Amino acid sequence: MTQPASNASQYVSHQRLNQRMADMAAIGATPRGGVNRQALSAEDAQAQVLLAQWGALIGMAASRDEVGNLFLRLPGADDSLPPVVTGSHMDTQPTGGRYDGIYGVMAGLEAIQALVEAGHAPRRPIELAAWVNEEGSRFAPSLMGSGAHVGARSVASVHGLRDAAGTTVRQALAQIEPMLAHIPMRRLGGPAHSYVEAHIEQGPVLERERLAIGVVTGVQGKHTYRVTISGEAAHAGTAPHRERKDALLAATAMVQALSRQLHDPDDITRFTVGRFTVSPNAPSVVASEVVFSIDLRHPDLERLNALSSLIPATCSGLAEPCAVQVERLYTADPIVFPQAMQDLIGSTAAALGLAQRRMLSAAGHDACLMHRICPTGMIFIPSIDGITHNEAEYSRPEDLTAGARVLADVLAHLSAQA
Numbered sequence: 001m002t003q004p005a006s007n008a009s010q011y012v013s014h015q016r017l018n019q020r021m022a023d024m025a026a027i028g029a030t031p032r033g034g035v036n037r038q039a040l041s042a043e044d045a046q047a048q049v050l051l052a053q054w055g056a057l058i059g060m061a062a063s064r065d066e067v068g069n070l071f072l073r074l075p076g077a078d079d080s081l082p083p084v085v086t087g088s089h090m091d092t093q094p095t096g097g098r099y100d101g102i103y104g105v106m107a108g109l110e111a112i113q114a115l116v117e118a119g120h121a122p123r124r125p126i127e128l129a130a131w132v133n134e135e136g137s138r139f140a141p142s143l144m145g146s147g148a149h150v151g152a153r154s155v156a157s158v159h160g161l162r163d164a165a166g167t168t169v170r171q172a173l174a175q176i177e178p179m180l181a182h183i184p185m186r187r188l189g190g191p192a193h194s195y196v197e198a199h200i201e202q203g204p205v206l207e208r209e210r211l212a213i214g215v216v217t218g219v220q221g222k223h224t225y226r227v228t229i230s231g232e233a234a235h236a237g238t239a240p241h242r243e244r245k246d247a248l249l250a251a252t253a254m255v256q257a258l259s260r261q262l263h264d265p266d267d268i269t270r271f272t273v274g275r276f277t278v279s280p281n282a283p284s285v286v287a288s289e290v291v292f293s294i295d296l297r298h299p300d301l302e303r304l305n306a307l308s309s310l311i312p313a314t315c316s317g318l319a320e321p322c323a324v325q326v327e328r329l330y331t332a333d334p335i336v337f338p339q340a341m342q343d344l345i346g347s348t349a350a351a352l353g354l355a356q357r358r359m360l361s362a363a364g365h366d367a368c369l370m371h372r373i374c375p376t377g378m379i380f381i382p383s384i385d386g387i388t389h390n391e392a393e394y395s396r397p398e399d400l401t402a403g404a405r406v407l408a409d410v411l412a413h414l415s416a417q418a
Contacts, residue, residue: 006412009352009405011114017404018397020054020106024090025098034391035098039091039133039144040068040172045179047090047102051130052183054109058116060128063186067158068132068173069145071186074112076125076415082191082374083125084414086111086407088199088366089134089145096135097393099200099383103400105130107198111408115415122415124193131366138163139172140293141224141330146366149189150373194341194414195370198379198403200395202363204386212402213349213356214380215342219368220270220299220360221334223308226291227254227315231322233280233288248278248287250322254315255292261310262296269307270297270362299334299360332368341377348409354402363388379403379410 027047028037037043048070052062055072064070073083088104108128115122131149136142139161147153159170167175201207206214231247255273262271275293294311298304312326342358349356361378370376381403384394 006120006409008111008115008118008120008408008412011117012110012401012405012408013114014397014401016113017106017110017401020109021098021103021400023050024102024106028092030095030391032095032391033098034393035092035096036094037090037092037096038094038138039135040138040169040176042176042179044091045176048130048183049179051090051105051109055128058113060112062183064180064183065149065186065188066155067145067148067169067188069149070130070132070183072109072128074116074122074126076122078123079125081124082193083127084122084411085127085129085192085195085370085374086197086411087127087129087131088197089131091133091135091137093135093137093389095391097388097390099393099395100202100388101134101199103200103381103395103403104198107400107404107407110404111411114404114408115412120412123418124415126411126415129366134366139169140226143330143364143366143369144169146369150369151189152369152372155188192370192374193417194374195367195376196341196345196379196407196410196414197365197367197376198381198407199365200388200393201380201383202386202388203383205359206357206380206382207384207386209357210355211357212354212381212399213406214359215346215349215356216337216361216378216380217342217358218334218336218360219332219364220297220362221301221304222295222297222330222332222364223304223328224296224330225294225311226327226329227251227294228325228327229254229290229319229322230324231286231288234286236284236286239286244286245321246286247290247322250319250324251276251290251292253318254324257314257318258294258311261314262307268298269303270295297362301334304334332364335368335371337367337371337377338375341375344413345377345379345406345410348413349406352402352405352409354406377410379406
């Protein structure tokens with residue numbers, strides 16, 4: 001893809017983009033400066049309503065699908081053509097930051113508004129997507145909305161997912177329906193010409209190397225698990241140790257053994273136990289059940305599969321006298337984005353005089369799912385100190401604007417294609 005001249009980037013408004021980022025950060029704001037905006041919550045619905053209002057100001061029509069994804073559509077000269085899609089997600093971790101996910105949505109909106117103000121008449125329609133439950137914080141697994149969109153997950157399986165309080169996705173959708181009833185429904189899925197996602201790096205590389213843009217080459221693979229250890233509740237003072245079925249002791253032994261087995265001296269493998277739930281969680285009761293999560297990542301498919309295969313056997317071998325169930329919740333192979341999309345983003349950044357580098361994404365994104373149905377690319381901007389999934393997460397305002405400028409010219413090029 002040869003990058004033609006485009007003036008759309010000149011119309012990106014630094015003030016407007018950063019003000020909108022601040023306005024979104026106020027929805028679900030935490031006392032320590034972060035954001036807690038869970039998928040399909042009232043805060044999520046409030047953010048969707050605001051996004052739809054902003055889109056309407058520039059002629060974008062809002063719609064939503066049966067799993068909770070929100071779309072804004074700018075018509076093309078030939079509106080029957082598959083759209084160019086951009087966007088990201090609006091949900092956060094419970095103690096999340098102000099940039100993860102939402103930046104891609106706001107950069108997409110700003111880029112499209114810049115195209116409109118530049119007088120760019122797209123041949124193809126352009127859609128802005130706000131994918132639901134990317135984080136997997138409220139409903140596991142992650143990448144729920146984009147997964148349903150590309151057919152990787154059925155509607156029934158999505159609607160049946162439950163949060164920690166037992167609320168299903170179907171029930172959560174019904175709870176926020178009154179806030180979103182004015183936004184029409186659309187069918188789930190559909191073709192796309194291409195997809196470009198802007199995102200904060202969530203790592204320290206760009207900042208350390210004083211670069212403005214990361215051209216993402218692909219995304220490392222990821223396997224997630226839920227491990228459930230079933231023991232037996234007993235009195236902490238009277239139950240003899242030799243007769244106990246202590247789920248907590250079994251669980252901690254598993255975690256420590258996995259940590260040793262999956263240790264990588266080259267620090268390429270990523271192994272994380274991020275959720276650990278103990279029942280009945282009472283000081284004087286032997287734990288009857290423990291449920292913990294496993295997040296395993298590696299950029300090489302063969303190595304990822306080899307490491308992943310160790311998990312069930314290790315947990316089973318340390319379960320006695322308890323019982324254990326190991327469920328793989330999510331599998332994502334490592335992916336490589338098309339060279340042509342990488343080159344388009346790189347040449348666009350170069351034309352704008354922005355220092356850049358090619359880089360692999362260590363984190364998963366909705367782009368991983370969209371990669372299944374269309375040419376896909378990603379634009380990274382720096383994250384200060386690499387801090388993310390944290391209320392201290394920060395990206396400089398000028399970096400937010402630079403990424404949106406690259407995105408604007410990329411969208412101008414893609415939407416002009418026959």
